[in-house]
């Protein structure tokens with residue numbers, strides 16, 4: 001099958017033209033470039049707007065391997081990671097451009113399954129696939145997705161606006177993806193397809209799901225933008241500590257996190273107990289959580305939490321900001337589940353997933 005037949009196999013008939021037009025796609029797959037309408041009416045978005053654009057890449061052996069992900073999961077997660085960056089700006093994702101570099105060992109049918117997952121994610125978040133690129137690759141599969149979206153002009157949520165005395169929050173549990181990866185890599189792998197989630201045991205099922213199918217919340221980003229009290233926001237791709245450091249450096253202050261308030265999912269606690277591992281390492285440094293860490297005016301932290309509760313969305317207040325040299329600290333307490341004995345302030349390393357470590 002040639003390149004063009006492959007692209008048709010992966011993309012043809014997946015999204016109705018009319019629906020794509022409603023997401024701003026004037027001309028989609030098939031010409032030299034896509035044509036997008038920057039002013040297409042979008043529910044909930046009024047007034048002048050800006051385009052919000054992000055690209056993230058997934059590379060076989062770095063972001064996934066034959067054991068950790070099914071083909072469908074690779075496509076789903078490649079798009080979800082980008083939706084997460086749009087959400088972390090308070091934006092609404094609209095269109096995607098998808099680049100795949102495919103090794104010979106990876107036939108067009110497997111890429112079609114990758115697209116099954118990618119289109120499932122696109123449907124979940126209302127993203128129109130408007131184009132892309134296809135190349136061969138000497139050895140490993142590479143998927144790069146660009147997502148374009150819209151946000152009210154001048155109102156995007158950045159990493160830079162945090163003020164001393166703000167509350168620090170996170171919009172979902174952290175550490176589950178890293179624990180899921182740990183569970184998957186612990187299984188023997190005979191080389192025939194990905195490890196079935198069931199093989200990892202009951203405690204790990206939710207963790208494997210968190211690793212394979214991250215669930216960024218565009219709704220959470222929109223609520224935070226509309227509320228007007230969120231001063232900084234960042235999605236957690238490289239780990240909570242690393243993303244907290246990014247806010248600290250961008251805003252020029254310190255983030256002080258309380259260990260006992262960090263959201264520890266029951267499934268993570270159970271798996272870590274069975275594995276004899278402290279979950280805190282995964283929670284702070286694991287990454288690929290695609291929840292959001294942010295700061296908000298202290299007096300609005302509880303009302304925001306209540307607003308999220310009413311919307312059925314998680315929201316955990318995990319600390320405060322302080323004036324000072326940019327940095328991140330953890331308050332570990334006697335009652336902390338890490339087994340620490342007294343209240344201590346521990347500086348958190350600026351460490352997370354590092355591609356060049």
Ligand SMILES: Nc1ncnc2c1ncn2[C@@H]1O[C@H](COP(=O)(O)OP(=O)(O)OP(=O)(O)O)[C@@H](O)[C@H]1O
Nearest residue numbers: 053054055056057081085088234235236237238353
């Ligand atoms: N090769 C590059 N060329 C130009 N800009 C880049 C390049 N790589 C990253 N950037 C820019 O650097 C900034 C930080 O990128 P980074 O990828 O660390 O953010 P992220 O996508 O939120 O994190 P992650 O990749 O871990 O999900 C972004 O503004 C991004 O557009």
Ligand SMILES: Cc1ncc(C[n+]2csc(CCOP(=O)(O)O)c2C)c(N)n1
Nearest residue numbers: 061062063064065237238286287288353
């Ligand atoms: C097989 C395998 N080994 C390790 C990892 C862990 N991992 C890879 S990239 C990354 C950070 C986010 O990437 P980026 O910064 O590119 O968005 C993490 C935590 C994995 N997912 N699969």
Ligand SMILES: [Mg+2]
Nearest residue numbers: 055056057085
């Ligand atoms: Mg990136």
Ligand SMILES: [Mg+2]
Nearest residue numbers: 085088235237
């Ligand atoms: Mg990000």
Ligand SMILES: [Mg+2]
Nearest residue numbers: 056081085237
């Ligand atoms: Mg990213």
